[in-house]
Amino acid sequence: MTTAANWTRRSVVAGMVGTPVLLLAACSGSGSDGKGSGASGGSSPVASKATVSVTPKDGATGVDMTTPVTVQVAGGTLDSVTLTGPDGKQIAGRLSADRSGWTSTTPLASSAGYKLAAVTKDTAGTAATSTSAFTTGKPAKTFVGVYTPDDGVTVGVGMPVSINFNNAITNKAAVQKAVTVTAEPPVEIVGHWFGDTRLDFRPQEYWKPGTKVTVTLALKDLQGAPGRFGTQAKSATFTIGRSQTSVADLGAKQLTVTRDGQVTQQFPISGGSPEHTTWAGKMVISEKLLQTRMDSRTVNLGGEYDIADVPHAQRLTTSGTFIHGNYWSVGTFGNENTSHGCIGLHDAKGASDPSTPGAKFYNSSLVGDVVQVVNSGDRTVDPANGLNGWNMDWPSWKAGSAVQA
Secondary structure, three states: OOOOEEEEEEOOOOOOOOOOEEEEEEEEEEOOOOOOOOOOOOOOEEEOEEEEEOOOOOOOOOOOOOOOOEEEOOOOEEEEEEOOOOOEEEEEEEEOOOOOOEEOOOOOOOOOEEEEEEEEEOOOOOEEEEEEEEEEEEOEEEOOOOEEEEOOEEEEOOEEEEEEEEOOOOOOOHHHHHEEEEEEOOOOOOEEEEEEOEEEEEEOOOOOOEEEEEEEEEOOOOEOOEEEEEEEEEEEEEOOOOOOEEEEEEEEEEEEEEEOOOEEEEEEOOOEEEOOOEEEEEEEEOEEEEEEEEHHHHOOOOOOOOOOOEEEEOOOHHHHHHHHEEEOOOOOOOOOOEOOOEEEEEEOHHOOOOOOHHHHHHHOOOOEEEEEOOOOOEEEEOOOOOOHHHHHHHHHHHOOOOOOO
16 A cells, blocks of 8 residues: 655744754655655755855854844745844844844843844745844943932922933933923923033922922933943932922021011021122022031132031032031121122021021021022123023023933
8 A cells, every 4th residue: 555645844943043954854754766665755955045144243242232133044045034132122124125134123121132043935935033142242342320319308389300411412412301200190291401511400490389390311322422321211209398498688688588488587687798799690509518618719819718617508509508507707697798699697506406597497498499699799690600491491401301292
């Protein structure tokens, strides 16, 4: 009795890329001549004529993440190419019109492992699969953004989100889009660039007390400037506390503190002298120091003063303007402006007396509270000098965004 031969073919995964793929032709239940003899016919190797080349090569490490992955086939065509990252997600790519090549179109991640599988057919229609794997390296040049405020803190109603980059950013729109700032309850929040290394975010008006603000930096592997990539993927959430704003009237030489709509404190003060006037405008407290050294040489005023233990100091500008306690001047508070530009309140040496105006104001304040200086005889502070963007009107602030609505 003669039995018809049932032939089946199965493709074998190629263990090497760039070499012909071997196939095994298996027969079952028939002899090698196709006649039913009851004997096993064995198997014989059949080589696929399609050869595949992948760049980067199989097993490569330290691969440049900016270089596209390419697949080329000779002696056949590509049915499909699957490139997957460490998270299992596929990397998009484009197949050439003649199906002889494939190129990735989605950027790769740094320090990540990738696996590739290419399914081919040779001119005889024989299918086979080739696989390879490689690992990307770290970018040679990077940038990071140092942001304020920190995660988990409670701040005043004037606190912006401020990010200082350690290298100049030229791809500002992409970087700004990768930084999101959201609030609960919701409010419009807009970013503004101060030069090439600083990006601040704020709403049109001061934050409402109790608002939860979240900033997310999705900067990892984002190209911020030619050949320079971000490293951060992190977020932080902070809370807006009670509403406290103060007005330092250097004409009246008085500080008036308003909390949640009610005047809660008034203190006699002394501001900058006619020779060293105090900046005018809205200034946000950016730093609080129980005691600090103040040396006139650090603000280009020669050797006019060097006080090692200035009590209850709260920074208002990057250039060195503080509102702070003062134990060395007598009779000036409420009477005369005699400082080199700072605003002083009566205090005790060593910050040791909580009943003094300097201590009381310090203890009632949060980073992010606003102190508005009026009648100082000087011009309005530069909005970039400290966290002082509130001195810009809303249209001007929005004009500094790299992402226009």
